[in-house]
Amino acid sequence: MKPTRLILVAVGGQGNLLSSKVIGESALLSDIPVRMSEIHGMAQRGGVVESSIVFGDAKSTIISDGEADVLVGFEPSETLRALNKCNPSTVVISNLAPLSPFTVTVGSGVYPDLKKLQSLIRAKTANLIAFNAEILAREAGNVLAVNMVLLGALIQIGKIPLTQKTVKEAIKTKTKKAFVKSNLKAFDFGFSLAKKISE
């Protein structure tokens, strides 16, 4: 099985470690080889959290610059920052709800213009699917379910070897009981919207 390489980037607290766990568990359910790597460290102190997930016949758990097949950005400026992981065939999914870094608050940085950010990513990669995942998460009943919305979109684009069924199974068994319902709803919302955008 040819390797597929997926990068998830997020700001600490956005739940990307949970989404990689769901992805990993669903690969296990589907008997698909999977290896993942993540840097924890300062995850809860507002820093950047990056996970790499490699499906198929490869032994490495990390992904070199320019070698991601799919990039999922939980925050628009972080999606842009991770562009070094992409190549012209990479498909990018990005949340468009910004979490402004504190460096912007104190005036030592400028947040990139969202329109320009999208056109840049679109011009350099195979495809960009971008939307406000926070609105969908809120509609699903849990503003923190941005990770599940993006997971839904990721499965819809069909670039990674996982099915909707096994991912939902993993959400049911591996996320907190109290949130399963809103997580599944958020997943569906992300899935539907990505479908609509692609059409």
Next chain:
Amino acid sequence: MHKLLTQKPGLKMLLLGNEAIARGGLEAGVAVATTYPGTPSSEISLNFFQISQESELYFEYSTNEKVALEVAAAAANSGVRSMCVMKHVGMNVAADALLTLAYVGVKGGLVIVTADDPFMFSSQNEQDNRYYSKLSGLPMMEPSSGQEAKDMMVDAFDLSEQLQLPVIFRTTTRINHSTEIVSLGDLREPQTKGDFKKDPFSFVTVPAVSRNLHAKLLEKLDKAEKISENSEYNILYGEGDWGIICNGVSCNYVFDAVKDLDIENSVRILRIGFSHPLPRVLIQDFLKTCQKVLIVEEGEPFMEETVKAFAQEKGLTLSIKGKDNNLFSRLYEYNPALVRECLAAYFGVSHTPRAGVDLSDVPEIPQRPPSLCAGCSHRATFYAVQKAAKGMDTICPTDIGCYTLGFMPPLSTGDFLICMGSSVGTSCGFSRVTDKKVISFIGDSTFFHTGIPGLINAVYNNHNFTLVILDNGITAMTGHQPHPGVDMKALNFEGYARVSIEDIVKAVGVKHLSVIRPYRVKKSIGAIKDALMYKGVSVIISQEPCTLFTKALKKPRGKPFFVSEKCKGHRDCINDLACPAFFIKKNRVCIDPVLCSGCSVCAQICPEHAILPLRDKV
């Protein structure tokens, strides 16, 4: 039941490398596990801590790595299988115990896990702890994957008992923090009680005894080399004239690269998992069949040096390279593309590197450095110290913990840091040779770890500085592990005593001590001013629970604040405190009510008293 206690051999589980290592310990029947927490090793001990609540396993968070190793060494010398877990720099603290324990050896298996951190994701250096195996004369094993880590751990215990030596089990961050599907083995019932048989002429390391013991160690090392020759972890793959010798996580990059470059029929790979002592004959035979050899190992040229020496013994003159200006670096970690490029360059394989995207027109993206949490008590303390020391020429040695982040502007408190506990020791030196006011900072857990001897030194040698002990009631940085100052009863854990930092400071003989609550800004500044005026050693203990831990425990926190109409835009709150709960909207300062922990520090420093509790909002 804890998932790592699942008794279903053959079951496949998605496990973090550190979980696989812990599971390996359980499959080996480990009965005693000790640690001082440190990334990237922390989850091994976190799992052991949880498991010890519901099984026969004895686990402890020891005060530091040296003590942790001593506890485990005694248990192992009583015949009980033990494990001692630490991050790479922890090994420096444990080294005094380690190097003579190698002479004494063990009866029951003892495995020492050292988690190295190439690239320093969360460490102060990237030292290569493989050299500890050479320095101590102990056998060493290095896994390449989670599955192998689990399996190898069981064999490491057997090897330890076979040789009657502790075994060093060396990992790197990418082993500890990678997740894989791991197939479980059998759990082994731990044997929790042992017996120590007196034999002072083998255990009391006076010179006459140690002279015998060192000779014994060398004999054991010879035996270890023979085992290494036939170890199932030193494996040959493939056929071809080009040779590659690799270890640990680098092996994965090598296998992927060989496949990507389509040179599987030209390359023989010798994968080294039992890496000290290296298998001399196996490597010499390998060299004889190769035209040229590349050594792929992150960190220092540990294998390279020995392999070159082995070649010299046999008069072999083939090219052997590894660390080289045009090949591999001793810096940082490797990655698949880097290894692919180096292989292609060394073996002369034509290869076009994969093209990324052009980043030249991407605008500068604002940095997102980690910062002290909203409402972190350390921020309040640093602010109070800055105000109290206004106008003074200061040097602020700091220490290892979340509060190291205080060195970032605008708090800018933190001038010197080398290792755990160094804040106190270096304060002695700075205050002796400069005329500046020395104010140093150490966390509660770090104070217990290695801060106390420095403080005793300061009192005894009559140094002159102020030490601020940042007591947030937990080891916060590594994920909220307990330490001797923690009220374990309040956390629902039985069987622990509590050691008071205040009592220790008094007992050491510090004459000027004050305890402050940093959220009370004015009072804190006053107390700190007094301490700074004192000639001699003064100590401030700044007590306030870690806000992140309070949140995790679902304990009540303060109500959030908001910025009212009274705000005239001085922005002292942002410019002096830099709490991440602040943001700017339409050129006005606002507070994110979700992030705000209600510490009220900003409200106290606002010149217009414009920051008010949200409940007062009309």
